[in-house]
Amino acid sequence: MMIRPAELEAIRDGEIDLAFRRWDRARVKVGTRLRTAVGLLEVTSVDAVPLSALRAEDARRCGAASLAALKQALSARPTGQVFRVGLRYAGRDPREVLRESVPTPAELAEIRAGLDRLDAASPVGPWTRATLRIIDDQPEVRAPELAAQLDRPTPEFKRDVRKLKERGLTESLAIGYRLSPRGEAVIDAEDGPRERAPRREGTPLPRTIGAPATRALRAVDVHTLEAVSAWTRSDLAALHGVGPIALDRLSAAMAEIGLDYAGT
Structure with a gap:
């Protein structure tokens, strides 16, 4: 629906x-x-x-x-x-709660066994670890670009990422994906601890604002609602790609966490 x-x-x-x-x-x-x-x-x-x-x-x-x-x-x-x-x-979506929880060793073994089952059942062969790794290496990158690097059709790639999301291992962003803390734990168990850029502090931009607005905000280094709140509504409206609907949705999302546009 x-x-x-x-x-x-x-x-x-x-x-x-x-x-x-x-x-x-x-x-x-x-x-x-x-x-x-x-x-x-x-x-x-x-x-x-x-x-x-x-x-x-x-x-x-x-x-x-x-x-x-x-x-x-x-x-x-x-x-x-x-x-x-x-x-x-x-x-809240239960997957949000799940992806924030770092698995115990027993849970980690169960997660990895589940990924092995997905790989064994796949007609294209093992894909779970490669998908997790490429998202880990390239967060916030569009699905078609990631799919092309893996030589996979975009719809098929998105379908498989959803399977990982069901297990709390990935997060969908306004553009692209990133691994959840749970997903990072799985890759670290496979490859050893990896060096990653620090996770952005704050509340991610809502997916409902659309890709053009998200790209415009990223271009001025605005990646979170907390960063949005440092701007006036009129200054953001001057950015190409940030229209009234996106501004209203940003306002509603900020209101949920007690924020608003600067000068409001």
């Missing part, structure tokens, strides 16, 4: 709690938990409803501009039923 970044943030903040979709059948069920860029969302209700039964309150609760706008969006696809889906924010 795809949900736009602005809607994800509004659900997390408690501003909306419904989504409407036109499906041939229900694609989610009550209790389903969706992993998103803002954390876990839980499906609280799923009901098929006639388009004619929608009311202004439904539009407000799903973040639509108006009832007419909601009906127009749902009418764009003439087939299938309209489903009203209740949603609530259900907390």
Whole structure:
């Protein structure tokens, strides 16, 4: 179930709690938990409803501009039923908690055995360690560039990185990836302790601001929300690639940790 970044943030903040979709059948069920860029969302209700039964309150609760706008969006696809889906924010993604935990020796042995199983089952041969190492060597580099260096198709490479993310070994950034502390422990166990640049202190830029804004911020050495808070909104708006939507999302992300733009 795809949900736009602005809607994800509004659900997390408690501003909306419904989504409407036109499906041939229900694609989610009550209790389903969706992993998103803002954390876990839980499906609280799923009901098929006639388009004619929608009311202004439904539009407000799903973040639509108006009832007419909601009906127009749902009418764009003439087939299938309209489903009203209740949603609530259900907390942080468990993978975030997992990747921050450094494994014990017993856990490390279990992780490595799991990676061996992934390698053994792969039609392209062993890939887990090579993928972890290239991310370790080149954090914040776009997936297509990493995939090309490994001579792998980008979709296939991204799919496999997601398998590592499920184990808490990698983190997806606004652009590219990096190893989590858990992933670093695995590589250090394989290769011996590695010298790495110090991890940036602070809160990473949210992925929802988009690649152009992320590149623009990196170009002026702004990599964290704490660094963003040293800039005024107008100064950041002057950077090519940083538009109003990105600025609003940066503002919302900073507000969560008690920060704001300089001079605000």
